[in-house]
Amino acid sequence: MKTIGILNGPNLNRLGKREPSVYGADTLADLERRLTGEAAALGVKVECFQSNHEGALIDKLHAWADAGVAGVAMNPGGYTHTSIALRDAVSSIAPIPVIEVHISNVHAREEFRHHSRTAGACVGVIAGLGLDGYSLALRNLAARK
Numbered sequence: 001m002k003t004i005g006i007l008n009g010p011n012l013n014r015l016g017k018r019e020p021s022v023y024g025a026d027t028l029a030d031l032e033r034r035l036t037g038e039a040a041a042l043g044v045k046v047e048c049f050q051s052n053h054e055g056a057l058i059d060k061l062h063a064w065a066d067a068g069v070a071g072v073a074m075n076p077g078g079y080t081h082t083s084i085a086l087r088d089a090v091s092s093i094a095p096i097p098v099i100e101v102h103i104s105n106v107h108a109r110e111e112f113r114h115h116s117r118t119a120g121a122c123v124g125v126i127a128g129l130g131l132d133g134y135s136l137a138l139r140n141l142a143a144r145k
Contacts, residue, residue, distance in 0.1 A: 002044040004039065004071050004072070007049055007060060007076075008074075009052075010053075035138055042139065057076070057086060058089040061093055064093070071099070072141075081117060087117050087118045099140060101137050102127040103133065
């Protein structure tokens with residue numbers, strides 16, 4: 001059975017508490033339960049991981065690549081705009097597809113959020129669709145051969 005990694009970066013452990021007007025009321029645990037159920041319906045499984053530490057995110061990408069995951073849905077959080085190291089980690093696991101996901105529409109927010117350092121290493125980007133963006137990424141990754 002295919003495994004899809006769900007990687008969440010800094011502050012996403014605060015979902016449901018942090019700026020609910022931007023990120024919604026669902027918690028990270030709610031999202032993970034939702035994706036686990038959706039994955040089962042698609043005939044795949046998900047492995048979820050969140051960290052506020054850049055190196056832990058990079059280590060998880062490497063470990064998933066070595067374990068043969070079929071793809072990764074990644075919300076790098078604030079590292080989207082700053083982390084060349086995370087971008088290099090995404091590049092280093094090619095040809096495993098990575099889809100960047102953002103809950104909010106980063107292009108409708110502060111100027112510094114308009115540029116992603118990691119997006120260029122990803123096969124696609126989904127932004128502004130709330131938690132549904134993760135579901136779309138999961139469906140796309142599950143359908144890939």
